[in-house]
Amino acid sequence: MRRDGDRPAGQRASRAAPRARGGPARAVAPAARRAPHEFGRGLRGPAALRRRGRLYRRALALSGAGGRAPSPDVASALNGVAAALRCRGRLDDAEALFARSLAITAAANAAEDPPPGRAPPRSAVAAPLRGLAANLADRGAYGDAEALLRRALKFDEMEHGADHPDTVPALSALVDALLDRARYRDAEPYAQRILAIRERRAPGSRDVAVALNRLAVVLKLQRKHDAADALYARCCDILETRVGANSPAYAAAVANRASLKRATGDFDGAGALYGEALRIFVDALGEDHPNVAVTRRHLADNAKLRTGLTPRDAAGASPRGVDRTSS
Numbered sequence: 024m025r026r027d028g029d030r031p032a033g034q035r036a037s038r039a040a041p042r043a044r045g046g047p048a049r050a051v052a053p054a055a056r057r058a059p060h061e062f063g064r065g066l067r068g069p070a071a072l073r074r075r076g077r078l079y080r081r082a083l084a085l086s087g088a089g090g091r092a093p094s095p096d097v098a099s100a101l102n103g104v105a106a107a108l109r110c111r112g113r114l115d116d117a118e119a120l121f122a123r124s125l126a127i128t129a130a131a132n133a134a135e136d137p138p139p140g141r142a143p144p145r146s147a148v149a150a151p152l153r154g155l156a157a158n159l160a161d162r163g164a165y166g167d168a169e170a171l172l173r174r175a176l177k178f179d180e181m182e183h184g185a186d187h188p189d190t191v192p193a194l195s196a197l198v199d200a201l202l203d204r205a206r207y208r209d210a211e212p213y214a215q216r217i218l219a220i221r222e223r224r225a226p227g228s229r230d231v232a233v234a235l236n237r238l239a240v241v242l243k244l245q246r247k248h249d250a251a252d253a254l255y256a257r258c259c260d261i262l263e264t265r266v267g268a269n270s271p272a273y274a275a276a277v278a279n280r281a282s283l284k285r286a287t288g289d290f291d292g293a294g295a296l297y298g299e300a301l302r303i304f305v306d307a308l309g310e311d312h313p314n315v316a317v318t319r320r321h322l323a324d325n326a327k328l329r330t331g332l333t334p335r336d337a338a339g340a341s342p343r344g345v346d347r348t349s350s
Contacts, residue, residue: 098125099150102124106154109154114162124154128151149174149176153175153193156175159171165200169197169201172193175193176190176193191217191221198217211238217234227265228261228265229261229265232276235261242254252283269307270303271314273303274307291329294326297322
């Protein structure tokens with residue numbers, strides 16, 4: 024579900040400048056006024072999860088101090104702690120906190136006359152719904168996860184409208200949930216919606232490339248190979264322009280298209296594309312990177328298929344970032 028704009032992890036808030044003699048105090052830098060849970064959003068990767076959890080718990084303690092009724096900040100902090108726990112595999116603890124966050128935001132939205140600043144937007148309810156759905160999907164409860172994601176999408180649409188970029192996280196999660204249940208045809212209209220939103224807001228952007236890849240995956244799974252190949256080609260063109268032909272992101276898109284060529288029996292075309300992707304991965308990431316090993320294996324498997332042999336593991340795993348549908 025990188026979602027942008029946060030400062031890099033670990034960056035400290037700026038101190039207030041000293042008061043000038045006889046003059047007013049200078050304004051505190053915006054970063055100094057940011058709550059701990061806002062900094063927590065910028066922390067990524069396994070090594071940062073413990074620190075992220077501490078920041079969210081600190082925000083939770085600060086927001087709930089003084090016996091006040093739970094506020095939207097409390098819900099946001101709970102959601103952050105829950106997400107960190109989920110990433111660490113503590114699904115029971117994460118589920119309890121996601122549910123508590125959902126109860127707080129739902130109650131604030133239901134209040135007829137909420138105190139000023141206490142009522143979150145309707146879309147705030149969508150965040151714990153998406154988190155709870157992801158937690159359920161991790162447990163294999165895909166049907167329950169899908170129902171929650173549809174609720175999250177409804178709240179986002181009520182707040183922003185059906186064609187707003189803020190609906191994309193719920194749409195993306197819903198596509199993934201449907202793919203998990205092999206409901207490829209049902210996933211297609213949501214993937215098309217994501218692409219339409221991205222193209223309308225930022226044509227030719229990396230977001231469009233991600234949306235093209237997502238829809239291509241959905242079409243490929245339905246064996247709509249020609250349509251999928253056209254989308255993969257557009258994705259490659261955009262990334263070549265945006266990030267360059269020597270970028271791992273471009274190589275991942277090339278490898279995606281190679282996998283489609285192989286699925287359709289075009290082993291010569293697949294071999295050429297796998298070879299190009301492998302060269303870029305080696306140059307950009309080094310021989311020891313997992314993407315290099317996976318792409319090298321795909322290239323070898325493709326060669327066996329081309330000569331009529333059956334590789335032991337023709338399907339294999341995809342390089343990181345390859346044939347992934349998350350935006």
